Each structure stands twice: as C-alpha cells, then as structure tokens.
Amino acid sequence: MKRKIVSALLCVSMIAVMLTGCGGGSSSSSEGGDTEQSEESGDGDSSDGELITVGFAQVGAESDWRTANSESMKETFSEANGYELIFDDAQQKQENQITAIRNFIQQEVDYIVLAPVTETGWDTVLQEAKDADIPVITVDRMVDVSDDSLFVSYVGGNFKLEGDKACEWLKAYADAKNISELNIAHIQGTIGASAQIGRTEGLEEAAKKYGWNIVAQQTGEFTQAKGQEVMESMLKQHDNINVVYCENDNEAFGAIDAIKAAGKTVGPDGDILVLSFDTVKAGIEMTMSGEIICNTECNPLHGPRVAELIQKLEAGEELEKIAYIDEGIFAYGSDVASVTIDGTEYEVTEVTQEVVDGRKY
C-alpha cells in the first residue's frame, strides 16, 4: 500500500517536472512565434528584405548612464528600423559576457556589439567570432587584444577631448570674467579608468599651457561620498581654491555639499566654480542653477552611431578603428558661445528649462 502511494507521488512529481519544463517552453515558443511573425511583416516593409540581427552584450544596469545606454540601443535596433536585437545583461561578470558571445555566434547573428565589463581577456572568444565571420563592434570601453583585427570598430566617448573641452571653456570663461589667477582643486575619478586618464590629461596639459595652479589632486573614485570627503580635506588645507574640477557628476554633488558645509558659496557669483563631467539628469539641473558652472557631456546614446557603422558595413565600406561619439558642453549663462580645439569648433549649450526637460536620462 505504502509503495503504491509512493509511486503515485513520484508519478505526480514527474508530471509536474514535465509540465514546468513544457510551461517554460510554451511561453517562450509564443515569443518565438511573435518574432517570426514580425520578421515576415518586416520582409514586406523593408526594402532590404531581412532583419539585421544584432547581439548586444551589455555590462549590466549599475548606473543611470548604463541604463540610458541600454535604452538607446534598444530604441535604435528595433524591428521598425529593420533590426532584431538580442540583448544580454551580464550582471557585471565577464564570464557571462563570454558565454553570451558564444551564444550569439551559434545564433549566427549578423553583428555583435560588446560593451566589455573588463578591457582584457577577450582574445579567445573574439577569435571565435572572427572565425564565424561575425564583425564585433565594441562600445564604451576598448578591448585590449593582441590582434586588432578581432574587432572592427570602437564606439565611445573621447575622454581626452572631454577634458580639453572643459579646460578650453574654463580658459574662455576666465578671460571673459577677468579672473587672473586660477587655483584648481582636482578631484579625480577612479585611478586607471579610461575616463579618469583622459580627463586628467586634459586638465594637466591645460594647466601647463595656461599657467594654472593645481593646488590639490586626489581621487574621489567617481562617488558622491568620496567626493565630499576629499573636498572637505582640500578646503581645510588650501583656502585659495576658486575652481573645482570634478571628473564626474557624483563627485561634483559631493564637492558642492562640502563647499557649502565649509561656509563658502558656489556658482558664478560665489567663491568657487565647479566643473563636472557626464551630465546626468541631476547634473544638468545643477548646471541650470549655476552650482555646476560647466558640465561636459559623456553621451550614453551610442545606438545611432553603432547603427551608422553597421549600415556602412552592410554597404561594404571599411571602418575607422575608433568612432567617437558626439558630445556636448553644457554651461550656465552664455558667456562662452563656443570653444575651439585643434581647429574644430564645439558649440556650448546654455542650460535652460527646455534643455533640462528634453533630457531623457
């Protein structure tokens, strides 16, 4: 008797297993059906005929910037635009990205877009992609591989140029306002990050060129808490600081808190000017109020630029190894209309309510 009960129980559990297996399957099969249908409709609509499949291996969703980056890709590579996007969130793990790329290869996607978690360790899997004739475009960060032909192009911010833009703006602003002496407190990003290296280089070159004093230089690790802490100690050591150069918005938020706590004021009429980078939503709002006097953008909207490259590849054109993304300069007031770097003129956007409202991220 007992045995019968047991075996009945086992049967039930087996069926349960089967059902869960099939249940999971059927839901995804309906999804699969959807894509098939749309593929068919895509066939009718687009002149090219087939959808271009793009596999995108994203780092994760750790910041607003990253989320905006993912959204940009999803918007650009929509079925309406003739693409099918396979999106993978690696949860900040390189091994997950390697797995995802292997998967993309087996799916025979037409292009792989990789926002690498880390710069190294890509040789093996990118070689597999190359063997399968799938072009790889890296975004946001470079990959460090022994053979450069393993990826066709890099799309991302030009961090050195961002630094140059901020410094040229500062120079022009100082000239316009007749500020003769600049004593700069420099709060750096996480040491070794490509954003830190580029932005620091920009400032150090400009300081040499224009004879600015960098009175203090320390890392704020791209965080608000650390930015505040560093600013506090800098203010205690030096009382002549009139410019703070923060390498991202979060550091700037912290620094501004520290300055206010020390009884000083920020802004065009205050004691200290704050320069920042990234231009996230909260950052641009503070730029409108003048608390951040100039905010140089680090544009997360990589989608259109990547799509442009893919269209070029589709047309059989050769690509440049590096494709920088367009990035703006946002400033308080209209004292500086544009800056010129290496012969190219970059427009400075005065932050108004409209600009803030039009900002998605």
Next chain:
Amino acid sequence: MVKQEKSSAPKKKLSLNGNSFLLLITVGLFLAMYAAGMVIFADKGFAKPQMFFNLFITNAGLLVISMGLTIVMISGGIDISVGSVTALVCMVVAYSMENMGMSAYVAVVLALGIGLLYGLVQGFLVAYLEIQPFIVTLAGLFFGRGMTAVISKEMISIKNETFLAWANYKIYLPIGSYSKRGKFLPAYIYPTVVIAIVILILIIIIMKFTKFGRSVYAVGGNTQSAMMMGLNVRKIRLKAYILDGLLAGCGGFLFCLNSCAGFVEQAKGLEMDAISSAVIGGTLLSGGVGTPFGTLFGVLIKGTITSLITTQGTLSSWWVRIVLSVLLCFFIVLQSVLGNLKKKK
C-alpha cells in the same frame, strides 16, 4: 504474469532508492529542457552540435569545482571558498606570468599548490579542530578575495604565449553544422573540456570503486556508525577537503584559461553556482547522498538555462537566477520528501 511481476519488482526498488531517483529526475530534466530548446529555437542555432559543446567550454571550470564540492558535501561538509580560490588562482597565474616572468608550467603548479594548501588548511580545521565547515570556508572566502586584491587591484591581462596557445587551441570534432551562408563549420572544443571530462571520469571512479570513495559516503551518511565501523573519520574528512581544494585549484586554472585575465571581481558567487549544481544533481546538503555524475547534469542544467534565456534574447538575464532558484527549491523539497519516506519505512 508471475514473471512480469518479478521483473518489475527490482525496478521499483531501484526507483525507490532516493539517490538514483533524484539522478533520474535531473537527467530527465536536462534532456527535456535541451530538447525543448532544440525544438523552439531550432532557427536560432540551438540544435547545432556546437551549442552543446559550448555548455562544456563555458562551464569546464565550474564542472571541476563542482566535483570537489560534491565530494565535500557527500562527506557532510560544505565549501564556500571556491569562488575566491578561483579568483586568487587566476590572479596568481596572471601575476606570476606577466609581472614575474614565470613560465606557464610553473603557473599550473602554483595554481594546484594554492588549491592544495587551501584544502590542507581548511580540511585540518574542519576535521581535526572540528570547527564548523561553513565558518572555516567563509574565512577562506574572505582570505582569497582579500589576497587577490593585495596582489593587484588592477586587472592583469595574460599575454604569455604558451598560456594563450593552450587557451586558444581548438580541437576540431568530426561533426559540425552548416552556416546560413552554406559554409561548413566543424564543431570544436578546447583542451579545458578534455581536462574537465577526464577529471569527471576519475572522480566518478574514485567515488564509486575506491575504499576512500565509499568511506566518504559512510562518513557523510552517518558519522557515528562510520566511526563504529572503524573508519578514521577525521582522516577521511581531511582527504575530502584536500581533494576538493586541489579540484578548486584546477578548476580555477581552467576558469583562467577561459577568461585569460586575473581580476579581483572574477568568479564572484561561483561557489553558489557550484553548490546549486551539486544540489540539483542530487547531492544532499546533509551528506551521504550524491554522485559526481549527477553534478555533471546539475552544471549542464545551469548552462542550458543560461543558453535558453540568452537565445530567447528579450528576457532579462536575471531570469537565469529565478529559474535556478525555483529548480533548487523543487529539488530540496523532493529530497526532504524522499528523506521522510525513507524514515517512515
């Protein structure tokens, strides 16, 4: 009629044996999931042989590490340090070759040495000082991660030629598939897969046919009676941890061959993947029950879920965790039901 009953009787007994029943479910689940994937995602390349081999390529390190964990769990212990051992091994391997100019062969020895040392120390603390294995290996986890950061906070990329030659050596198989453009692409594996399979077979043999293997089951199943049978429980536990440590070192090295870099953040949470693979493969956390063969399927199931969700393309990859948690829950409940039935009998 009589004959039929007779032949069906031993079968029933077999299926009532908790150990093999759990294994059966795991294998069945894997086959069902993979078959479903092949049908649903046939147009997305899921049916290609390479897709199957990718399961092994991607999870070679995890497979070896899970083997070690299976042994320790059968002996009634646990080891949560394996993830940081992997990170430490990767870092030491990368650092020794890139910054100290050592050869790749020395790096292998170093990797195994780290694993062995971990096994010895943790095994000694657990077996002879009778400290809770969770606490001992938690300390091991912190130590490993901490040491990795001390050696280098920066990521070290491996450029050693011998090492890269190992990592990129493709072993082509006689089967393959045709690409959309009609090009024949032979399926391939890397040496890591061969090593992992050889280790798997070795461990299966050790656990099934050697005195040590059977003693591990005895110790994990009932320490008291194992002691009364005259088994040296402490020595067996120590040995189990040493073997586990060695396998963690080896698995770490295989992991490194896959990622070709040393970095602090590497392999975070790998211990949890290994434990869940063992549990899904039919290993009891209370010890005494489990097989390396089952763990293989635990690993494969985890890999298949990841593949399915990546192939699907629009689901968030966090669903991998959710599905895994449901499976874990299911298997734990099943284990407990079976355990209770056993007691009643």
